[in-house]
Amino acid sequence: MKTNLRVRIGNLELKNPLMTASGTSGYGDELGDYFDVSTLGAIVSKSLTLKPKIGNEPPRVTEVACGMLNSIGLANIGVERFISEKLSKLKGSGATIIANIAAKRAEDYLSLAEMLSDRADIQGLEINLSCPNVKEGGIEFGSDPKMLGTITRLARNAFPRTLLVKLTPNVTRISELAKAAEGEGADGVTVANTYVGMAIDIYKRAPKIHTITGGLSGPAIKPLTMAKVYEVRKSVNIPIVASGGVFTWQDVIEYLIAGASAVEIGTVLFAKPNVPEELLIGIENYLSSSNLENISELIASLRTGIDRAPTH
Amino acid sequence: MKTNLRVRIGNLELKNPLMTASGTSGYGDELGDYFDVSTLGAIVSKSLTLKPKIGNEPPRVTEVACGMLNSIGLANIGVERFISEKLSKLKGSGATIIANIAAKRAEDYLSLAEMLSDRADIQGLEINLSCPNVKEGGIEFGSDPKMLGTITRLARNAFPRTLLVKLTPNVTRISELAKAAEGEGADGVTVANTYVGMAIDIYKRAPKIHTITGGLSGPAIKPLTMAKVYEVRKSVNIPIVASGGVFTWQDVIEYLIAGASAVEIGTVLFAKPNVPEELLIGIENYLSSSNLENISELIASLRTGIDRAPTH
Amino acid sequence: MPTNQFLESASVIETREVAAQTFLTEFSSPKIAAAVKPGQFVMLSFPNTLDPLLPRAFSVCETKGDRVILFYVAVGKGTTRLSKMQHAEKVVLNGPLGTGFPELSRGEKVWIAVGGSGAAVLPIIISAANNSGASPTAFYGARTKNQLMQFNHIRIEFATDDGSAGFHGTVVELLKDKMHDSRPDKIFACGPTPMLASVQREFQDKIRTYISVETPMACGMGLCQGCPVKRKDGTGYYLACKDGPVFDARVIELAAGAV
Amino acid sequence: MPTNQFLESASVIETREVAAQTFLTEFSSPKIAAAVKPGQFVMLSFPNTLDPLLPRAFSVCETKGDRVILFYVAVGKGTTRLSKMQHAEKVVLNGPLGTGFPELSRGEKVWIAVGGSGAAVLPIIISAANNSGASPTAFYGARTKNQLMQFNHIRIEFATDDGSAGFHGTVVELLKDKMHDSRPDKIFACGPTPMLASVQREFQDKIRTYISVETPMACGMGLCQGCPVKRKDGTGYYLACKDGPVFDARVIELAAGAV
Numbered sequence A, B: 001m002k003t004n005l006r007v008r009i010g011n012l013e014l015k016n017p018l019m020t021a022s023g024t025s026g027y028g029d030e031l032g033d034y035f036d037v038s039t040l041g042a043i044v045s046k047s048l049t050l051k052p053k054i055g056n057e058p059p060r061v062t063e064v065a066c067g068m069l070n071s072i073g074l075a076n077i078g079v080e081r082f083i084s085e086k087l088s089k090l091k092g093s094g095a096t097i098i099a100n101i102a103a104k105r106a107e108d109y110l111s112l113a114e115m116l117s118d119r120a121d122i123q124g125l126e127i128n129l130s131c132p133n134v135k136e137g138g139i140e141f142g143s144d145p146k147m148l149g150t151i152t153r154l155a156r157n158a159f160p161r162t163l164l165v166k167l168t169p170n171v172t173r174i175s176e177l178a179k180a181a182e183g184e185g186a187d188g189v190t191v192a193n194t195y196v197g198m199a200i201d202i203y204k205r206a207p208k209i210h211t212i213t214g215g216l217s218g219p220a221i222k223p224l225t226m227a228k229v230y231e232v233r234k235s236v237n238i239p240i241v242a243s244g245g246v247f248t249w250q251d252v253i254e255y256l257i258a259g260a261s262a263v264e265i266g267t268v269l270f271a272k273p274n275v276p277e278e279l280l281i282g283i284e285n286y287l288s289s290s291n292l293e294n295i296s297e298l299i300a301s302l303r304t305g306i307d308r309a310p311t312h
Numbered sequence C, D: 001m002p003t004n005q006f007l008e009s010a011s012v013i014e015t016r017e018v019a020a021q022t023f024l025t026e027f028s029s030p031k032i033a034a035a036v037k038p039g040q041f042v043m044l045s046f047p048n049t050l051d052p053l054l055p056r057a058f059s060v061c062e063t064k065g066d067r068v069i070l071f072y073v074a075v076g077k078g079t080t081r082l083s084k085m086q087h088a089e090k091v092v093l094n095g096p097l098g099t100g101f102p103e104l105s106r107g108e109k110v111w112i113a114v115g116g117s118g119a120a121v122l123p124i125i126i127s128a129a130n131n132s133g134a135s136p137t138a139f140y141g142a143r144t145k146n147q148l149m150q151f152n153h154i155r156i157e158f159a160t161d162d163g164s165a166g167f168h169g170t171v172v173e174l175l176k177d178k179m180h181d182s183r184p185d186k187i188f189a190c191g192p193t194p195m196l197a198s199v200q201r202e203f204q205d206k207i208r209t210y211i212s213v214e215t216p217m218a219c220g221m222g223l224c225q226g227c228p229v230k231r232k233d234g235t236g237y238y239l240a241c242k243d244g245p246v247f248d249a250r251v252i253e254l255a256a257g258a259v
């Protein structure tokens, strides 16, 4: 049986639901050494800022149980060098490209969206409002539905193609953020960025990450983000891109069932840069052995059956 | 070198910072088969309600990466049977006893606190406002500083000995809850309960936990709760009891450095019911090899040195 | 406090594949070996790793002197890992746990029906039954022949869904078939939930029937309240790990395909 | 796209303990063995477990035909686990990665100073140096004798802090001592950060000095930006995994005990 893996987010049709997660695949250059990046649904760039950023002081990464903490500080080459140095090579590899942007002022999001709107080879824009590492450019915008709405509107007006808003999970009710994004015209929401976490070197009695706290990613966060995808699915109608702890094809299927239309893979690439190959095979096998021709039949197909509210 | 492990929370002096976490050691009966429970700082009971509760339908537990989800639904024998059937046996074992209580109405917290205040062998009360499984009795009270304050005040007026308020981590800013508890006279805050999580059986396309979402515990949450302990430490002056993912003595030390005065151990007991023995040895060895005579020197001793805020 | 539960660091003696994806592992675990009764189980955990995190439940299959033998089907990461453990590697065993099958008395006729990983309980029941002078008969069902295993010295009547070995049909059909000629005093059953439900339905009103249930467990010792089994009288739940895993078939309601 | 980086499932041939807590493991890993240059590294990950989760960085110590040999000190869970792996068990190696030591030309005199796990790079540098007709001398420092290992066929001058073997003092003091008699064209150094800092301080202005740094790494291949090394010119950071791990000592600032 031939299965159809195509999914649509706004006007963009992805050949399959696998995307890379921003900041975990650079600008796509290196992954080409390990597999054919044109087989992905899309590649999402490292968060781009107006000016290049050198990023935070080391240490920037540390391993914790089933996850890692990072505080990169948005180190990136800036939007201009991305366009001039990286884009055409990436395009040449056949990849579908989504640019992720971050800024510390609302008007900078607008400038970034405008600069990228001219480049038709940038098929989507993902707004990072949720990076927990960078005070003003991250958590502050992303945890306030109003600010999030404002920036979504600015980007929406400037960028004609697919617009994703990436949400922070470090809030009481993520669905309120999702509704704000939907209300201002986002084509989809990415659920979610990393969780604020911390680890201490008990011999130095010092934080293991220079900025004291960092963002937790990896399998540890999968159940948390799964619950958030499910929460958001019940409150908005636009597609959800899930991001958090995908390591196996089973994880991809789990997110689709919970309500995601596509899935970003991040931390797993560090250990298995060619993982998309095995994920795609796994997804296809699962669909055919479940007699599903179309991946859309799987999306949000959770059977909750009877009323499962607590009984007390 | 003889080290002093004593810590104080309100008027209660614990012989060391190790407590069991509510709901992970029953009423203390079973643990006695594996080690001497009088060696613990304290035993915290399963959450007690006014009437017995049968709890949620199965499945109630499932394993996830470095953690587990549970949705027990506060199954417990009720406060009266706890007092009549369990208390004297527990007391006989030499344990220091803290009763954990939960309810779905504010006035029930008051009744529970009153019933337990008469029993001097209950040396502390921990208020569970944060169980994510039970709609009204859990997350609703616990995520609203006002409701939390009201209940803290009721319990404070009724219960003369040590009063702990256990916070939910499923909020944007846990320190606001901690401040509310402190403001109404809590002797300490427990940081924190479990995180809302979800897992799906991809073959049945059904939730792995009957109530769809459950509470995530275990090592997966340790970096998250560590960051919250650190956040709370900066905003209140009362002692913090850390609860989340402690598996090794290193984890205990890490929480103390981050700012906790005591630490609850939960999920680890399922795999290693005698783990307190090795934790105590590890803590003592660490202290003596660090030339610390008194465990209080360790508490909140994180060296953050230079300004570690993100650089841009 | 006197206790008959132990937390033992047990070293692997050997592992053998005995049927499709099915293994026997022998451990040195003297305290548990001495104390365990038929139908009781151990919680097995892997030291020095967080993956898997929680202990896994296994019925004790057999004891030999100081040794505890487990019989299991490699279905997930714990059992797969176990099946690859080499001589002298260590696990931690917590047990014996739970309430097992009732003791048998001299002359009592017991039929033991097992399926899948439930076959684990056969050897230990048979040897206890023989010791007490009872008269056990073993029935063992599977989908197909290569999932079955022959335990040493035990006469077993097999049943396969596809007829590739023994009786052509389910183990419950085999029991019903045998009932035409004779009738046991008790039935013990251990296996997948649908099989247990069928045993319960067919025999609970006629013969004293005991079934050993499997529910997800986090602790195995009553700490977590994670293993409820519905009481038939509607008053709530038993705990599989303390009140069970073996129950009189008349007192519980099996989950309707829910787990 | 042509590539000279490979992701290979590599099976363990054997592991030997060669000094205190120090091991050599030999893998079958033909593609990496054929491509690796001195100072380059591999990222090693354990399949089928989430603990450890991230790959670990190891300099390639030596190659023998199809084989890649790693030399490491068991300091944490990854290295401890590796040290217990048995013949035929598999890991995944990603490499060769990074920018290694510069190629040497005929007749060039190079002094190689190593300490701790940095000794890993000795054999591969020496054999490349010999192949190109350069003239290498090896210096190896440790706190005490039982932390040192003797690599086959390599003449090494040892230094120990406690004087229990070779020169009594640090490897840097030993180098300074030797400088009275002779002077190399280049210095290569690999070891703990304080040792590298001392090498940098003493020699960077006199001799072309190359140091191989260790920073925490998540990916090892430029994906994560997790491995910054401060540029001396104040314009930001290099990435240890792509621009390094080997750097001209003059261009970087070593973390002041921060890591």
Ligand SMILES: Cc1cc2nc3c(=O)[nH]c(=O)nc-3n(C[C@H](O)[C@H](O)[C@H](O)COP(=O)(O)OP(=O)(O)OC[C@H]3O[C@@H](n4cnc5c(N)ncnc54)[C@H](O)[C@@H]3O)c2cc1C
Pocket (backbone or CB within 6 Å): B063, C041, C052, C056, C057, C058, C059, C060, C071, C072, C073, C074, C075, C076, C077, C078, C079, C080, C117, C118, C120, C121, C213, C214, C215, C216, C217, C245
């Ligand atoms: C009292 C008791 C005794 C048991 N005795 C045996 C025995 O003797 N031999 C044997 O092979 N198995 C036995 N089991 C089942 C065994 O515990 C599970 O198969 C085992 O936990 C699976 O672990 P895993 O890591 O390999 O699988 P996982 O990776 O954890 O899961 C694999 C699959 O098994 C399911 N599963 C996990 N745990 C359980 C569980 N406790 N019950 C039912 N399904 C589960 C999961 O949902 C999943 O579908 C027993 C279970 C109980 C409760």
Ligand SMILES: Cc1cc2nc3c(=O)[nH]c(=O)nc-3n(C[C@H](O)[C@H](O)[C@H](O)COP(=O)(O)OP(=O)(O)OC[C@H]3O[C@@H](n4cnc5c(N)ncnc54)[C@H](O)[C@@H]3O)c2cc1C
Pocket (backbone or CB within 6 Å): A063, D041, D052, D056, D057, D058, D059, D060, D071, D072, D073, D074, D075, D076, D077, D078, D079, D080, D117, D118, D120, D121, D213, D214, D215, D216, D217, D245
């Ligand atoms: C380019 C490079 C080459 C290396 N080559 C070798 C080698 O040939 N032989 C060898 O023995 N080691 C080498 N290392 C160091 C090695 O990667 C770490 O010792 C290893 O990651 C520790 O893993 P673990 O799981 O055993 O320790 P963990 O449990 O992860 O940590 C143990 C301790 O080591 C520290 N640590 C962890 N990772 C690193 C790291 N990357 N750098 C410094 N400290 C770390 C931790 O903070 C902790 O204190 C190299 C590192 C790099 C970056």
Ligand SMILES: Cc1cc2nc3c(=O)[nH]c(=O)nc-3n(C[C@H](O)[C@H](O)[C@H](O)COP(=O)(O)O)c2cc1C
Pocket (backbone or CB within 6 Å): A021, A022, A023, A024, A046, A047, A070, A072, A074, A100, A128, A131, A166, A192, A193, A194, A216, A217, A218, A219, A221, A243, A244, A245, A246, A264, A265, A266, A267, A268, D224, D225, D226
């Ligand atoms: C090292 C690292 C760098 C990251 N950088 C960014 C970033 O620049 N912009 C962004 O939106 N998300 C960033 N993220 C978050 C990831 O895109 C992803 O949402 C998150 O890691 C959860 O997915 P995972 O568990 O699959 O890694 C980063 C994550 C990691 C681990």
Ligand SMILES: Cc1cc2nc3c(=O)[nH]c(=O)nc-3n(C[C@H](O)[C@H](O)[C@H](O)COP(=O)(O)O)c2cc1C
Pocket (backbone or CB within 6 Å): B021, B022, B023, B024, B046, B047, B070, B072, B074, B100, B128, B131, B166, B192, B193, B194, B216, B217, B218, B219, B221, B243, B244, B245, B246, B264, B265, B266, B267, B268, C224, C225, C226
């Ligand atoms: C099975 C289970 C039951 C729990 N029941 C309760 C409870 O009744 N009351 C409560 O306040 N917390 C309860 N908790 C939360 C724990 O007390 C603890 O705060 C949490 O599990 C985090 O710690 P851990 O990671 O060490 O388990 C429960 C946790 C588990 C795993």
Ligand code: FES
Pocket (backbone or CB within 6 Å): C216, C217, C218, C219, C220, C221, C222, C223, C224, C225, C226, C227, C239, C240, C241, C242
């Ligand atoms: S498994 Fe924990 S109470 Fe039964």
Ligand code: FES
Pocket (backbone or CB within 6 Å): D216, D217, D218, D219, D220, D221, D222, D223, D224, D225, D226, D227, D239, D240, D241, D242
């Ligand atoms: S380790 Fe990831 S970029 Fe260097």
